[in-house]
Amino acid sequence: MLRHAAARIAVGQMRSTSDVEANMAESKRLCQLARLQGASFLSLPECFEFMGTPGTGDALKMAEPLTGEIVSRYRKLARDEGLWLSLGGFHERKTKDDPKIYNTHIVVDDAGQIAATYRKLHLFDVDYDGGFQESRSTHKGEEIVVLKDTPFGNIGITTCYDLRFPELFVALRDAGAHLILIPSAFMPTTGEAHWEAGGSLRGEECDRCRQVLLRARAIETQCYVAAAAQFGRHNEKRSSYGHALIVDPWGKVLQDAGSESAGVVVADLDFSLLEQVRARMPMSAHRR
Structure with a gap:
């Protein structure tokens, strides 16, 4: 049995740029919005601290270790706001002389301590929306990470x-895992096809929503899925799709931030529902 009956979380949607200070100010604003809505956890999207222009190498130039100033400031933000923060997609340079960085997802607790770090396993080398070769500048991670015994499962x-x-x-x-975080900066073409393919959350129309991959990951794992997102045009070469989402273990979309604006969406994690879904359809025991 989970030790918490429920927990309220928020996922953020933002349009990061190459201005670190402006991104920090927006992250603080989203923290305050999350707190006003009663959340005690906020997930920020990939590239929350910096969104560079592809092909310029500017992300490599600004990358820092986890002990650097940028992470220290976000740890202080978590402590000051009394929030757990998921910082998804930080540009981490482990050593000064390394020509590549890591795409690192950091979870910080409400005391400002780093509770977990995950280095992205799968790098985005694709030929859509002008093409992108993440592996040219980024090392692959090596380990899966589950942070256990938090107030959010x-x-x-x-x-x-x-x-x-x-x-x-x-x-x-x-x-x-009970909750899976997927902070992202999905591109428009792949986002429209596979992240969230339209629909509405009003009435019967909700049944026609086709949030393809996010709902699939929730359904097949019987976990809550929280997917923070970048949206809009970041610079002349980079745009993101938006639609930050929270999905329950049955695959129901609880919240969708749309694609037009920055902000947060909030939902309660009902752990009794999670346990009921898993008990009535014990997929884990059936897997061969």
Whole structure:
């Protein structure tokens, strides 16, 4: 049995740029919005601290270690706001002389301590929306991460392109995850096709929503899925799709931030529902 009956979380949607200070100010604003709505956890999207222009190398130039100033400021933000923060997609440079960085997802507790770090396993090397080769500048991670015994259950940690690899999500479920985080910066073409393909949350129309991959990951793992997102045009070469989402273990979309504006959406994690779904359809015991 989970030790908490319910917990309220928020996922953020923002339009990061190359202005670190402006991104910090927006992150603080989203924290305050989350607190006003009663959440004690906020997930920020991939590239929350910096969104560079592809092909310029500017992300490499600003990358810092986890002990650097940027992470220290976000740890202070978590402490000052009394919020757990998921910082999905930080540009981490582990050593000064390394020509590549890591795409690192950090979870910070409400005392400002780093509770978990995950380095993105699957790198985005694709030929859509002008093409993108993440592996040119980024190392692959090596380990799955589940942060256990938090007020929000056991948290499985992923980042963006990981969404397309269901075996990772099954492994997180088998490792005990109840909530899986997928902070992202999905591009418009792939987002429209596979992240969230339209629909409305009003009335019967909700049944026609086709949030393809996010709902699939929730359904097949019987976990809550929280997917923070970037949206809009960041610079002349980069745009993001939006639609930050929270999905329950039955695959129901609880919240959708749309694609037009920054902000947060909030939902309660009902752990009794999670346990009921798993008890009535014990997929984990059936897997061969």
